[in-house]
Amino acid sequence: MQLQLSREPRLVGPDGTVHVLAPLDGALLAWLAIEGPTPRARLADLLWPGKDEPGARNSLRQRLFQLHRRLEVALVEGSATLALARGVAHDLEEADSVLGEASVEGLPPGEFTQWLALQRARRHSRLRTALAELADMAEAAHDWNDAVMHARELISLDPLSEDAHRRLMRLHYLSGDRAAALLAFDACERMLKDEVGAAPSDETLALLRTLEAAGSSAALPVAVARTPVALKRPPRLVGRGAAWDTLLTSWQSGRVAVITGEGGMGKSRLLADFTRARSGDTAGLVVCGARPGDERVPYASFSRLLRALPAEIVQAAPASARRELARLLPEWGEPSRAAAGEPDEERRVRLFNAAAAVLGGGMDRGPGLIFDDLHFIDAASLELLGYVIGARPHHWILATRRAEAPPALQAWLGELGASEQVDVVALLPLASQEVAELVDSLELPGTGAVETATQLWQHSGGNPLLVLELVKAAWLPDGPERRAVGVNLQRLVGDRIARLSPLAVRLARCAAIAAPDFSIRLAAQVLGVRSIELADAYAELEAAQVLADDAFVHDLIHDAARASVPLPVARELHAEVARHLEGQACEPARIAHHWERARCWPEAGRAFRAAARRSGDLGRAHEQGTLLADAARCFELGQCVNEQFESVIERASVLCDQMLFQPARAALEQAKGLARPGEQALRVMSAQAELLNLSCELDAAVELAEQGLPAARRAGREDLELRFAVSAATALAELRRAPDAVALLQPYAALAQRQTDPSQRWLYWHSLGLCLDYAGRLKESLPAWEASCEIAAAHERDDLRWQSFSCMAATWSKLGQLRKAIDLYATAEQLARDVEAGAPRQWMMTAMRAHRLRDLGDLAAALPLLDEALQVFTREQMPVECASVEHRLAQLYQQLGQPERAMRLLSVERPNLPPGLRTMRQVHRADVAGDMGHDGLPMLREALLQLPDPDDIYHRMATLFATRWVPAEEGEALAIDLARWAHARERLGLALAAHVRAASCALSRDAADRAAPHAEAALSLADEYRPDSFYFPELWLVAARVAGALGRPDLAERHVADAMRWIRETCRVPAPFRTSFLERNPVNSALVLLDSERGRRRPRAAAPDTA
Known part of the structure; x- marks a missing residue:
């Protein structure tokens, strides 16, 4: 048996049978072939570095078992030490490579990758x-x-x-x-x-x-006359002195320069000479550009820029940034994973910040960056380029043909041109005397006459490239006489190619069609020849200055060469190129382009769908939708109705995710017209129900989902029936009909368990947990959350598991179990970080954890977390999340005795907030106004009227705040009703706070006998629960006052002692706020006074722990 490990790993059996091996199996066998016998534990750690020792050893054992079962032969032997089995040979002794030259994707990261390199x-x-x-x-x-x-x-x-x-x-x-x-x-x-x-x-x-x-060498026997060297690269840069000076000034002042001009004006030559002159000025000089065809592939142009970066800059970049950019450049390592359901905007922000970190770091000021042919840039790269230039505006030079720029680039260039930090360098056609100077510099016999230069200027319009092409045409042995002729560039290049040998003509046409994916390997396959047979033809094209380094010497030359290919030939070439590229891991968008030009519609449709998936993976939803529309169009032209339907309904889903409801509706109407009765029609209905949910047309969503349920049941499509049930239940819960939602979902438990797709099972239990929570059946929601967690864990779906932990934490918070909630939030945060769920999502959980830390008295930990969360949400322009954090911070500042700071936060206007949040903002303002000595009661009453539904949680939270400020009689009634409501819905932390306020109001009415049961109920609940959005020591203050009113001073003293112990020992306060915490927090100041009045022999309120 022979192992072939120098290229793609495979096993050749004694009978010649070839078995292709997986990359990981190849890695294992290559290590043993080169390094020899290796301890099993060492191999396990090498191949599975991300797992603990038992997990890695188990993975190795399973891998060897599966390899033996598939090949029916043992390639590895040994127990504690593993080695290649006797009789297994390999080809690595004299091989020039190991496992080919492909990227390390699919191979173990870390030490193995370094060893392989x-x-x-x-x-x-x-x-x-x-x-x-x-x-x-x-x-x-x-x-x-x-x-x-x-x-x-x-x-x-x-x-x-x-x-x-x-x-x-x-x-x-x-x-x-x-x-x-x-x-x-x-x-x-x-x-x-x-x-x-x-x-x-x-x-x-x-x-x-x-x-x-x-001197010029003697003529060599080549197929065409050699072009003079001066024509290939004129010795002097003519007519560009002013442009050079502007460019130099811009560079030296660290500004952005934009070079514009039509094709052939010499932008690339100017950049090349300037680059050579300035190469020592910065920490590095990176030169690259966009290419024809980039516009079809998201981030194609910017990926080329990243690949051009010096290794030291890449290595100096943060590891998290490199992982993020590995989504574009697989050779940079294991890419970050997007969390399920993560918004495209969050993925885009992470990618953009990573690019800015890489380009702005690694050196003092980063490298100088020169980007040519900007008019070919793809839309995604343009967005990223604009972001990075904004973050790092120094030492950028851009070059483009302004007239050929797409609208988005035109608009961006207009914005750049209006900036004071940008210099625009416009290259204009050469004047007549400058053309004469250029021709003179060539030092070619017979070209220096004034009349010749004048003719060249008249026929070329002063375009330097066309001037040189006209001169070049005159030098061809069978070309026109040595004078300028009135022909265009396309004709000149076409004539030049036509004079070449037949194979060189075929090669030029192949290159014109295949660009930018042209290679000798591709040409050999498409033209049906061996690579060596193309050597002379390629040399002809180089000598004729058509090709250089597998690319056309200028994109205008490429345009002319492509135009010279007859249409029937071009179609056949496009098809051949597409077939080759499909086996080369090429960008599917470019493959689709070739199939489309070949009019092979089904193949084009499939490639467009693959390109759409690629765009979706990169978070480019807009391009994804466009590519799916292209796929649908191609399938329609190919009369592939089923494939057209799949493309259209997938596009509708993408549009829904973007909240583009009108085009999504149009796409679903199109899908409805294409759908066959039965399964496809049901899928359209399900997608329409989900769209109605997203667009908050909840009644219509319920109606449509309820129509779909029996239809899916009759069709035997349990997966669609479950989706209809989830859609209906979600809408019912949002309509405050949570009991109906629960009644609808609960019978589907067995059906959900039968689903083979784990995400479907997870979605069912996740949705049921939410509905039970909304219905006030908090303890019953916990098994649903746990079931969703178990499903996610069993399938290693941490992107789902963190969402379940986060929701479960919210439920435990409502139950009054704040410590358990904090632990769950911390777990969810860690999982979200592991899957790189995006900073905004992570900070949402951090803010919730900080909220609970505050309620438990850890103010020192909560304050910086909430501060940073507010900064993140402000930067990401998330006003709803900003408002939520401001409310929590305002309460924290109230507890620190800083109502002025709280009011400053709440004074920020936040229009268009959801009703509940808008009401609570007004409630918080009223509460803080009261602490500042103002009358906030009218504002509070107005807020209560905004949400009159007594079962709305925001209404109930508002009543808790109101009990501080309304007349005692009204406050007692509100608090008693709130306590009853909270007990019925298992919100025992809220019930505790309501009992405290009921006792306080009753005591204010000299009814200590009515206050006592509420104080006792609150104290009893405090053994296990903690209140939400309520300062906990208020419990002991009210209980002490009730005990004092009932003539039980000893009990009152115990309550004060408990309160002061919590303030001194449990509560952690930021050092700058120690004094205001004790003296300006109304509950604390009252407790300190009571403590003093009881005649305790100790210093007044020793300072609490500080951060």
Whole structure:
């Protein structure tokens, strides 16, 4: 048996049968093949670094068992120490690589990945040494063809090696091909600019000067006349002095520069020369650009920029930022996971902040960043680029064709141009005398006459690229006479390609159709030839200055080459290219483009759907919806009705998630027209019910879901029946018909348990928990939450589990079990961080935990958490969450004896809040106004009228606050009714607070006998429960006063002692607020006074613990 581990891992059996191995199995076997026998525990830790020791050992045991069962042969043997089984051979002894050159996706992160990189590097080094020796031997023998071949192999092995590029330059020069040597320098310079972000070294530039000083070499036997080097790269930059000066000033002042001009004006040449001149000015220089085809792939352009970053900047970036950006660049490691249901905006914010962190860090001021051909940028990259430039505005240079920019880019450029921090550098056509200067600089015989330059200027309009193309056309052996001719660029390039050999013409057409995914490998497959057979054809295209480094020398040349391909040929080529790219892990959006151009509609539709999934994974919901519309259109053209339906209904779901209700309705109407009776029609109904829920058309949602329930039941579709039940119950709960919602959902427990999709089972128990909670059946909701947690844990769905823990914590809070709630919130926060659920969601839970910490007396811990939560929600522009945190902070400041700070928070206007939150904001303002000595009662009464429903929790919380300020008779009645209501709904913390207020109001009416049972009830509840949004020592203050009124001073003293012990020992207070906490908190000041009056022999209220 032979293991093939140098490329894609596979096993070749004795009979020649080939078994492809999974990446993880390949990793295990490659380690044993190279490192030899290894302890089992060491292997388990290496391959499963994220698990604890028992979990890792179990995973290894299961992996070996499954491998043996699938292959029916043992590849690994041993117990405590594992090794390759006897008789198993492998190919890694002399191989040039290990597990191929693919990315490490699917392989264990951490130590194994580092080991694999080291193994690959060692083998590459060995191969480089061998190739260099072969090239040296061929050079010594003056076998230039063989020497050049080995030099090209060195570049293929290590494209970023400047030494390899310089070797090729030297060999071309020594072989007498000076032009090829200069082209090799151009390729080297472009590589350093695009991939490394650096300028050529002094050694390379010295070699270039030798080439430029050398005379023209003798003609070589190539298929076409060689283009003069001066035409390939004019020796001087003509007519751009003012632009250079503006660019230099902008760069030196750290501003953003935008170079604009139509195609061929020399933007890229200006950038190249400026980059070479300024390469030592910053901590690094990153040069890249957008390319044709980027517009179809979200983040394609920005991903290219990130790949161009120097390694030291990437390594200096925070690990969390690298994980986030690994969603775009898999080679950066294991990407972060988006939580289920996480809004696209949260994912977008995390991605944007990560990009800003990477580009702004790693060096003192970050690298200089130059971005060319901005007009090809995709919409997602444009948004990200704008964000990053706003966060890091220094040393940016952008170049674009303004007239060809899409509307979004036009608008953004307009905003940039209006900024005082941006310089716009407009490149205009050359004047007549500048064209003459350019032609003179070429030093070509017969081109320097004034009349020739005038003709060139007239026919080119001063476009530098067209000037050079016209001159180049005159130099072709069978071209027009050596004078300017009135033809356009497309015609010139078409004529130039037509003069090439047949294979070179085919190669040029293939490249034109395949760009930007063109490669020699692709061309060989599409054209049906071996790669080596394309060498001469490629050399022709390089010499004709059509291609360089697998790309067209200019996108205008690409446009002209593409236009030269006859339409029937283009369609066939598009289909061939698409077939090749499907096996190359290419971006599906580009594959879809090729199938669409080939008019292969079903294939195009499937590729567009794959592209939509990719956009969804990146949080680009807008592009996802557009791509699904493209898929539906292609399926319609291909008469694939079922696939069209699937695309349309998926698009409706995406639009719903974006809250784009009108287009979602339109999509569902289209789906309804396509749906077959039965299952598809039911799916449309279910989606419509969910849409009605989201758009708060709750009555209509209930009606439609109730229609769908029996229809799904008749069709035998239990999954759809469950979805209808959840939709109806959700709407009923929001309509304050929670008992009806519970009655509807509870019978579906067995059906939910039969669902194979764990997320369906989780959704049922999660929804039931919410409905029971809304119905006031709090203890009954706990088993539902626990069931949802167990389902999520069993399937390792932490993205669901944290949501269950968070909701369960809220239920325990309502039950008065605040300590348990705090622990659950902390667990939920940790799980949310692990799945990177997004900062806003994490801070929602943190704010709730801080709220409960405050109620338990840990004010020192709660204050900074609430402060930071408010900053996060303010930054993320989340007004509802801001209001919630402000209310909790206001109560905290009241307890600290700082009502003025509380009022400042509540004075911020928050329009368009939900009714309950709007009412509570007014209640809090009234309560704080009372603490400040103002009359807040009218405001409080107005707030109570806003939510008159006595079963509304916001109404009930408002009545608790009202009991402080309304007349005692009214307050007692409100408190007694609230206590009764809270007991009936298991809100025992709220019941405790209501009993305290009932006792206080009764005592104010000199009715100590009526106050006593309420005080006793509150004290009894306090043994197990704690109140919500209520200052706990008020319990002991009221109980002490009741005991005193009943003639029980000893009991009163015990209550005061308990209160003071809590204030001194349990409560933690931020140091700056110690005095106001004791003296300006009305409950504390009253307790301190009582404590003093009881004649206790100790200092007045020792300071509480501080943070």
